[in-house]
Amino acid sequence: MPTLQDVANLANVSTATVSRVLTGQTVHTENKEKVEKAIKELNYKPNTVARNLRRKKSNLIIALMPDVKHQFYSEIIRGIEEEALKAGYNVLIGSNTFESDQELRHFELLEGSQADGIIVGTSQVKQELLEEVSKRKPVVLVNGHLTGSNIPSISIDNERASYVMTKHLLQLQHKRIAHVMGPSNTMLARERLKGYKRALREAGVEFDKELVYEGDYFFHSGYEIGKRILTVQETVDAIYSTSDEMAIGIIRALTEKQIKIPQEISLVGFDDITISKYSYPSLTTIHHPRYEMGKKSFNLLLKLLNNKKIGKKHIFLEEDLVVRESCGAAQST
Amino acid sequence: MPTLQDVANLANVSTATVSRVLTGQTVHTENKEKVEKAIKELNYKPNTVARNLRRKKSNLIIALMPDVKHQFYSEIIRGIEEEALKAGYNVLIGSNTFESDQELRHFELLEGSQADGIIVGTSQVKQELLEEVSKRKPVVLVNGHLTGSNIPSISIDNERASYVMTKHLLQLQHKRIAHVMGPSNTMLARERLKGYKRALREAGVEFDKELVYEGDYFFHSGYEIGKRILTVQETVDAIYSTSDEMAIGIIRALTEKQIKIPQEISLVGFDDITISKYSYPSLTTIHHPRYEMGKKSFNLLLKLLNNKKIGKKHIFLEEDLVVRESCGAAQST
DNA sequence: TTGTATGCGTTATCAC
DNA sequence: GTGATAACGCATACAA
Numbered sequence: 001m002p003t004l005q006d007v008a009n010l011a012n013v014s015t016a017t018v019s020r021v022l023t024g025q026t027v028h029t030e031n032k033e034k035v036e037k038a039i040k041e042l043n044y045k046p047n048t049v050a051r052n053l054r055r056k057k058s059n060l061i062i063a064l065m066p067d068v069k070h071q072f073y074s075e076i077i078r079g080i081e082e083e084a085l086k087a088g089y090n091v092l093i094g095s096n097t098f099e100s101d102q103e104l105r106h107f108e109l110l111e112g113s114q115a116d117g118i119i120v121g122t123s124q125v126k127q128e129l130l131e132e133v134s135k136r137k138p139v140v141l142v143n144g145h146l147t148g149s150n151i152p153s154i155s156i157d158n159e160r161a162s163y164v165m166t167k168h169l170l171q172l173q174h175k176r177i178a179h180v181m182g183p184s185n186t187m188l189a190r191e192r193l194k195g196y197k198r199a200l201r202e203a204g205v206e207f208d209k210e211l212v213y214e215g216d217y218f219f220h221s222g223y224e225i226g227k228r229i230l231t232v233q234e235t236v237d238a239i240y241s242t243s244d245e246m247a248i249g250i251i252r253a254l255t256e257k258q259i260k261i262p263q264e265i266s267l268v269g270f271d272d273i274t275i276s277k278y279s280y281p282s283l284t285t286i287h288h289p290r291y292e293m294g295k296k297s298f299n300l301l302l303k304l305l306n307n308k309k310i311g312k313k314h315i316f317l318e319e320d321l322v323v324r325e326s327c328g329a330a331q332s333t
Numbered sequence: 334m335p336t337l338q339d340v341a342n343l344a345n346v347s348t349a350t351v352s353r354v355l356t357g358q359t360v361h362t363e364n365k366e367k368v369e370k371a372i373k374e375l376n377y378k379p380n381t382v383a384r385n386l387r388r389k390k391s392n393l394i395i396a397l398m399p400d401v402k403h404q405f406y407s408e409i410i411r412g413i414e415e416e417a418l419k420a421g422y423n424v425l426i427g428s429n430t431f432e433s434d435q436e437l438r439h440f441e442l443l444e445g446s447q448a449d450g451i452i453v454g455t456s457q458v459k460q461e462l463l464e465e466v467s468k469r470k471p472v473v474l475v476n477g478h479l480t481g482s483n484i485p486s487i488s489i490d491n492e493r494a495s496y497v498m499t500k501h502l503l504q505l506q507h508k509r510i511a512h513v514m515g516p517s518n519t520m521l522a523r524e525r526l527k528g529y530k531r532a533l534r535e536a537g538v539e540f541d542k543e544l545v546y547e548g549d550y551f552f553h554s555g556y557e558i559g560k561r562i563l564t565v566q567e568t569v570d571a572i573y574s575t576s577d578e579m580a581i582g583i584i585r586a587l588t589e590k591q592i593k594i595p596q597e598i599s600l601v602g603f604d605d606i607t608i609s610k611y612s613y614p615s616l617t618t619i620h621h622p623r624y625e626m627g628k629k630s631f632n633l634l635l636k637l638l639n640n641k642k643i644g645k646k647h648i649f650l651e652e653d654l655v656v657r658e659s660c661g662a663a664q665s666t
Numbered sequence: 667t668t669g670t671a672t673g674c675g676t677t678a679t680c681a682c
Numbered sequence: 683g684t685g686a687t688a689a690c691g692c693a694t695a696c697a698a
Contacts, residue, residue, distance in 0.1 A: 001446070001469075003691055014669045019693055028667065048445030049391065050691035053382045053674050060425075060447075068426075069407045077401060081428065090442065092393075093401075093426045095414065109423065112381030113334070113675095114393075136334070219611045248611055255613040275608060278552045278581055280588040336675055347685040352677060361683065383675035386690050446691095 002042040011038035022046060052113075060115045061301060062106050064094040066122040070217075070245075071273045072290060076121055076142060079294020087302055089116075110137050117301045138304035142297040143290075144188060145314050152304070154297050154315040158188055161286050161319040162195025165240060165268060168284075168321060170203045173330035174238040174266060178211045180225055180250070181242050189214075192242050192270070211236070215246050222249025230257055237330050238266035244276045247283055247326070262328035272322055281325035289317050335375040344371040355379060385446075393448045394634060395439050397427045399455040403550075403578075404606045405623060409454055409475060412627020420635055422449075443470050450634045471637035475630040476623075477521060478647050485637070487630050487648040491521055494619050494652040495528025498573060498601060501617075501654060503536045506663035507571040507599060511544045513558055513583070514575050522547075525575050525603070544569070548579050555582025563590055570663050571599035577609045580616055584659070595661035605655055614658035622650050 004022075008015045011034040020027050021035040038044070052058045063080050065073040077093055084091045092115060094106040103125060109115045110133065117138035120130065127146055133139055134151050141153035169177050179196050182189035193212070200207050213228065215221035222241060226249060229236060241247035247269035254261055261267050261281050269276060269285035276283035296315065303310055337355075341348045344367040353360050354368040371377070385391045396413050398406040410426055417424045425448060427439040436458060442448045443466065450471035453463065460479055466472055467484050474486035502510050512529050515522035526545070533540050546561065548554035555574060559582060562569060574580035580602035587594055594600050594614050602609060602618040609616035629648065636643055 004693095005691080015692075016669060016671095016694080017667090020668085023693080026667070031668085045441070045444035047386075047691050048442065048447045049382060049386045050674090051445075051693075052447075053380075053386050053676090053690090054692045054694085056674070058382065068401065068410060069404065071402065071404070074402045074407060078428075085438075090425065090438065092423065095411075105418075105423065108378070109381065111378035112384075114381045114385075219607060223611060248608065252611045252613055252615075274552060275581065278556060278585040280585055280613070282585075337677095338675075348676080349678085349685060349687095350683085353684085356677080359683070364684085380675050383690090384677075386692090387675080387677045389690070 166199035222246030226250035226253025244269035499532035555579030559583035559586025
């Protein structure tokens with residue numbers, strides 16, 4: 001591999017001049033041309049590692065997500081990537097689905113100056129670790145927030161979105177609404193449960209904990225929960241699944257038993273993943289602005305990277321209720 | 334940020350000794366302890382950029398994929414990541430769905446020594462560029478291969494898999510089998526078409542180009558094609574969609590019109606993505622060993638990184654026919 | 667505008 | 683086994 005020195009030799013100028021040409025500083029046209037010719041001739045590519053060491057900046061950021069496979073996160077990533085590209089940053093995507101020390105490896109990259117900042121999209125990382133790292137490097141949280149923390153974060157208002165969704169069902173005269181939540185040890189799942197409860201309370205419908213089912217957001221748990229709900233079907237008007245994937249698992253379980261959605265039971269999801277439009281029936285759901293969230297999370301990080309002040313510590317994005325086929329008015333019994 | 338020098342000062346040893354402790358070389362126990370104490374006290378983290386410059390190695394590889402969003406690719410990525418982790422490598426995932434110069438940026442990282450090698454999972458990259466880069470850096474192709482090229486690659490035998498799938502349909506007595514292909518300008522789509530044709534020929538069924546539809550592997554194109562097929566429904570026994578996503582779009586289109594699958598028309602897909610098990614009906618499909626493919630592609634790259642010889646230039650993986658509900662025997666007309 | 671010289675933080679090569 | 687020192691490739695302060 002040719003180096004800057006080689007180029008300088010061939011062009012008969014100093015390394016400084018070559019460097020100046022590379023970084024677009026003012027250089028006499030003749031010299032510039034000589035340098036460019038030499039670069040081409042040698043097929044020279046700047047060594048970015050050396051450059052980064054010198055500049056103390058890598059222009060690389062890390063996006064740490066719990067699961068790249070899940071469409072939910074891949075859209076966040078797309079948003080991050082697109083904005084990062086504009087700002088001249090590369091994105092290293094980390095998933096911490098495997099052993100927990102993989103996650104630490106990503107923080108090592110950060111601490112080792114191989115990356116300039118990190119966007120964390122997972123609740124699996126210990127808060128202490130995050131707080132500790134954020135003292136030294138820019139950290140942004142996406143799709144969640146830490147109570148009593150100074151780390152900037154961005155998410156939708158899950159409590160509110162859940163309230164909106166539940167209210168929609170209540171306005172359609174549903175009373176017995178099953179709530180399919182995510183892992184109950186996560187704040188996200190608990191917030192959505194809270195919104196559900198608030199809507200019930202407001203409507204004067206009593207909360208029944210028998211109607212709460214706990215899943216893991218994936219197809220299979222929806223399918224299993226769907227089968228369980230079938231055993232108590234006559235007591236349920238509608239099902240509110242807090243992920244579209246689970247909702248699709250539920251569709252499968254109900255359809256297997258010839259239960260018609262929404263005629264016999266209404267179903268709504270949460271997230272608005274691509275397939276929700278093509279399922280049968282298509283899903284009424286909450287459109288989660290994941291792509292937007294990804295974009296904004298990077299912009300937040302960029303501000304930190306440039307030492308700019310961030311106003312609010314936590315940013316809430318607007319969600320949208322998307323009405324499709326899977327949910328109709330309650331049949332008058 | 335404390336440096337190795339700081340540690341050396343505090344521990345009263347030379348930087349060389351500190352470096353030796355860090356890299357696990359033999360050092361007297363007492364010195365080792367002093368150094369470790371100093372490291373802890375200063376909360377020292379090695380600067381990997383400097384290390385990489387010195388070692389001329391980044392332990393970072395790039396996985397360049399056309400679309401991270403698509404589950405097909407995210408499984409390949411998972412396989413790559415898992416193996417990379419074992420070998421102590423980090424993975425920078427690049428997607429070239431956006432402007433084409435983003436793709437070049439990833440190659441710049443490679444040429445700039447910020448990454449040690451690249452796994453390319455997209456046919457969008459120009460072959461010349463690939464050949465050029467592979468002279469200097471390890472390159473592996475995944476999910477495809479280049480004719481007359483020395484670049485190692487790994488994929489399933491798409492022609493054969495397609496032949497197997499078509500034969501399955503023919504054995505169920507289907508004769509008029511619609512073929513929903515991917516973009517006809519890609520080798521992958523053409524190979525699958527070839528396999529389909531070969532099976533027909535072998536069975537003595539005449540190929541009818543009217544039965545060939547071109548999509549883009551995504552839900553929506555399947556949905557649109559499904560609607561088009563409905564207009565000539567009576568002439569079609571079965572539909573062979575070369576992606577599960579398109580197949581699910583087709584299910585939606587047919588279900589909307591109350592067409593029963595497989596009773597009125599059989600449908601098969603290709604890929605075996607997660608949802609195919611939960612769609613209604615569940616999809617008969619070809620299980621594509623994407624995860625395995627990701628793993629093996631990294632192991633191939635690892636060999637190149639270690640300057641080991643690679644036997645075969647192209648590796649074929651075995652595919653599996655997965656029989657589910659969407660496909661049954663032809664009704665005797 | 668240009669060149670010289672130095673340093674970024676680490677590892678490798680020497681002597682000792 | 684250890685320490686001094688050079689080198690990795692580049693960018694920049696300073697002098698010219």
